[in-house]
Amino acid sequence: MDGFEVCKILKENPETRDIPVIFLTAKADMNSIVKGFAVGGQDYITKPFNASELLARTETHIQLHEQKIALAKMNEILEEKVKERTLQLEKAYKRLNQLEKAKTDFLDIISHELRTPLNGITGLTTLLNLTKLSEEQQKYIHYLEDVANRLTRFSETALLITNLRANRSQPDFLPTQVKYIIESALKQFEENNRGKYQSVQLEMKEEDLLVAANTTLVKKSLEMLMDNACKYGGSDVNIRLSLSSNGNQIILSCSDDGPGFSKDSQKRLFELFSTGDVLHQEGTGLSLAAIKLIMDYHNGKIEVNNKKGGGALVRLIFNRE
Structure with a gap:
């Protein structure tokens, strides 16, 4: 078993795959160098080697490995934070939809509930206008008509909003x-x-x-x-x-x-x-x-x-x- 096979075994094992591997060998041909990196090596040093250079490269790879571990932990923390924030936003969005639905339902209800009494008021004022009324009575009837008209417009607007928000109205341009x-x-x-x-x-x-x-x-x-x-x-x-x-x-x-x-x-x-x-x-x-x-x-x-x-x-x- 040579170094290439050892490196390959290390990289195939989940427990050792992240350990940096540096080849130190007398094989300086291009095929060996390429093969060393292909099986997962992080560096390739040929003999004769300089001890100071070897230590420097080893220290660099250790630092890179530690930074990689720290980055992975940071990503895990960020992913957890994102999950928490996403859950909060989903809850807030659901709550907002519930509130918007409550508003729409309320408008739908009042727009329908107002119509029957308003029809009665409008009919009554129409009949009263056919009778002989004093000037003061006419003033009150006109005031009542104005209020009824205002409520009618409110009811129509409420119904319009519920239809538009519920997409009940199809575009007919x-x-x-x-x-x-x-x-x-x-x-x-x-x-x-x-x-x-x-x-x-x-x-x-x-x-x-x-x-x-x-x-x-x-x-x-x-x-x-x-x-x-x-x-x-x-x-x-x-x-x-x-x-x-x-x-x-x-x-x-x-x-x-x-x-x-x-x-x-x-x-x-x-x-x-x-x-x-x-x-x-x-x-x-x-x-x-x-x-x-x-x-x-x-x-x-x-x-x-x-x-x-x-x-x-x-x-x-x-x-x-």
Whole structure:
């Protein structure tokens, strides 16, 4: 048995395979040197040899071996840490999914539970309007109608969110002129608010722009933006809708001269049940969350900013087909 066979046996044994092997031999031919490294040798020294060089090489290989062992131990520690962290993240992700599901389920429930009593209230106010009422009674009926309409819109928004989050709505995009969506949303907004607010200004730089979209959802987005502007900007708020394009993007903008968004609210604008889109500490914060989902549905994006002169600016950005 020669040194090559000994080295081969050592390297085949799991208990000795990591021991560094240095060949010290008189065989200086290239075939022997190559064979020495092929069977697992770490170094190959031919005779005659220098003792100092041999000791230096031996010390180097011992250090490399120790570093290899230390690195392996460090890898084991890191792998264990990664496993622990992965488990923590999986638990957190599962918990987050449970919370998101609870929110969605809650919205689903309240959207359905509100409909029956709201239908009753709406029917009752309609009947009362057919009777002879005093001026004060009419005022209360109108107030009741406004509250019922607000709750109806809330219910519709809640149902919309649950459908979008559950992917119940399949993409049904049709090429449509954007100006028609804007005009339809504006008409619905004015009908809902009965002229309580100042007229909305329109600015359409390009009236013939086409977008592949679900027109109902885009229209709903604009209605919610205008409702928010009026609700928190007051009856004197000025609203401007504008349509423009930038390269492959179609941009729908809604701006107002209301109070704008607080710094704290800007951090939670698209969270369900946050007060991010209500400007003050009130409300449920569903509108911007719903609009964000609608834009995600269209592979678009929403940008929300405060204007330098005061007020808010919300831009809905669609990709041109």
